[in-house]
Amino acid sequence: MKKIYITLLSATLILGSCDSVRNANNTQKGGAIGATGGAVIGGVIGNNVGDGDNSVLGAIIGGVVGGAAGAYIGNRMDKEAKRIENEIPGAEVERVGEGISIVFDEKSGIYFDTNKSNINAESAQTLDKLVDIFKEYEKTKIIIDGHTDNVGAEEYNLTLSKKRATSVTDYLRSHGIDAGRLTTDWHGESQPKYDNSTPEGRSKNRRVEIGIVANEELIQEAEQKTN
Numbered sequence: 001m002k003k004i005y006i007t008l009l010s011a012t013l014i015l016g017s018c019d020s021v022r023n024a025n026n027t028q029k030g031g032a033i034g035a036t037g038g039a040v041i042g043g044v045i046g047n048n049v050g051d052g053d054n055s056v057l058g059a060i061i062g063g064v065v066g067g068a069a070g071a072y073i074g075n076r077m078d079k080e081a082k083r084i085e086n087e088i089p090g091a092e093v094e095r096v097g098e099g100i101s102i103v104f105d106e107k108s109g110i111y112f113d114t115n116k117s118n119i120n121a122e123s124a125q126t127l128d129k130l131v132d133i134f135k136e137y138e139k140t141k142i143i144i145d146g147h148t149d150n151v152g153a154e155e156y157n158l159t160l161s162k163k164r165a166t167s168v169t170d171y172l173r174s175h176g177i178d179a180g181r182l183t184t185d186w187h188g189e190s191q192p193k194y195d196n197s198t199p200e201g202r203s204k205n206r207r208v209e210i211g212i213v214a215n216e217e218l219i220q221e222a223e224q225k226t227n
Contacts, residue, residue, distance in 0.1 A: 055191060056211035059143050059183075060099035063213050068226035073098045073214045080137045080212065087129045100212040103193075105204045110168065112206070117163035119171050127168065130210075131175045139218035142177070143211035144168050146186040147193075149202035158188030168208055181215065 065073060074095075081100045085093050090108035094101045104110035109126035112118075119127065134142065146165030148157040169184045195201035214222070 055185075055187070056101050056143055056145050056209045057096060059211050060096050060101060060213055063099070064097050065214070065219055065222065066098075069219065069222035070098050072222040072226050073218060076137070076139075076214075076218065077212070080133065080140075083133050083136075084130070087133065088126055091126075098214060102210040102212070103207055104210070105207040107203070110208045112164050115160070117160065117167050119167050124171070127171050128175070131172060131177060134172070134177050134181075137212075139215050139221070140212050141181050141183065141215045142172070143183045143185065143209075143213070144172075145209040145211070146184075147191055147205060147207050147209065148189050149205040150189040150192065150196045151202060154189060158186065158190075161188045162186040164208060168210075 064070060074097075077095060077098060077100050081093050081095050084091060084100070084102060088109050092103040092105075092108065104126070106112075110123045111120065112123070113120065134140070144165050146161035146163075146168075148161045150157070165184050165186045169182050172182060173179050189196075189205070192201075192205045193207070194204040196205060
């Protein structure tokens with residue numbers, strides 16, 4: 001596992017900010033990172049989450065604006081997150097800083113059959129709901145991350161996670177989401193969130209994560225409205 005070395009000051013800022021921004025559900029927390037040195041924190045976290053690879057959390061925190069503009073963006077993200085929670089109750093939705101992190105595992109909306117990467121009927125229903133929400137909140141960028149458990153060869157799992165993440169991206173694009181809003185990444189078995197030694201943990205690790213962040217248009221709007 002990659003070791004992270006940070007100064008005492010940075011460590012203090014990160015600890016304070018993570019407590020402030022994880023599970024945020026109000027406008028003020030959208031600007032929390034900016035108030036405590038967001039650029040430094042975003043850079044450290046963005047570079048060190050996920051064994052050196054970018055991740056949904058790293059992308060969200062790394063792109064923080066902060067301050068009043070961040071609070072403005074946070075207000076928009078609060079509304080979108082609530083909409084996703086209402087439309088897709090099985091999804092794990094977190095407001096993080098100025099963005100949204102969504103995790104779908106085999107029991108919460110986007111499901112892939114064993115060793116398969118095609119979008120099945122159940123997953124399509126969930127993605128259709130997301131498409132409608134993404135079209136309503138169009139001033140955002142969307143990051144799609146694919147993950148697997150550790151069963152099978154590492155190289156195979158990396159390829160499988162790529163195929164699954166790409167399938168989600170292709171589905172969104174084919175249903176009217178601008179390709180310029182979409183970023184696709186994949187990590188295979190390298191970023192487990194749960195214990196791979198148990199069937200339940202492996203099931204949860206076979207997941208797709210989606211990150212939602214402000215695009216340049218929304219950032220400029222936020223800065224104009226709050227200056």
